Amino acid sequence: MHALGQRLRELRDQAGLTVRELAVRIGKTPGYVSKIETREEIPSPELLCQIAGTYGIAPDELLELAKKCQLDRTERDIESRNQSALSLFRKEKK
Numbered sequence: 001m002h003a004l005g006q007r008l009r010e011l012r013d014q015a016g017l018t019v020r021e022l023a024v025r026i027g028k029t030p031g032y033v034s035k036i037e038t039r040e041e042i043p044s045p046e047l048l049c050q051i052a053g054t055y056g057i058a059p060d061e062l063l064e065l066a067k068k069c070q071l072d073r074t075e076r077d078i079e080s081r082n083q084s085a086l087s088l089f090r091k092e093k094k
Helices: 003-015 019-026 030-038 045-055 060-093
Strands: none
Touching (some): 003 060, 019 030, 019 045
């Protein structure tokens, strides 16, 4: 679970909401809410602002966590691509 998903789950638990109840409040499916909390789905900034409003908090924290998650994901992707390219290069040199 990524930091954003973990924080969103904490907020939902603190509010005493089920996944289904939150989904109804934000106009999304329970499956989508679950993906946000557990499978590294990063919602749009607009949806994060809506979720923050549901919990009565400023959206800054959620937006910052989303940015960090996106940067981490991009960094992992770049590293993976670099490793693949290096592997191909080494095979060609042999």
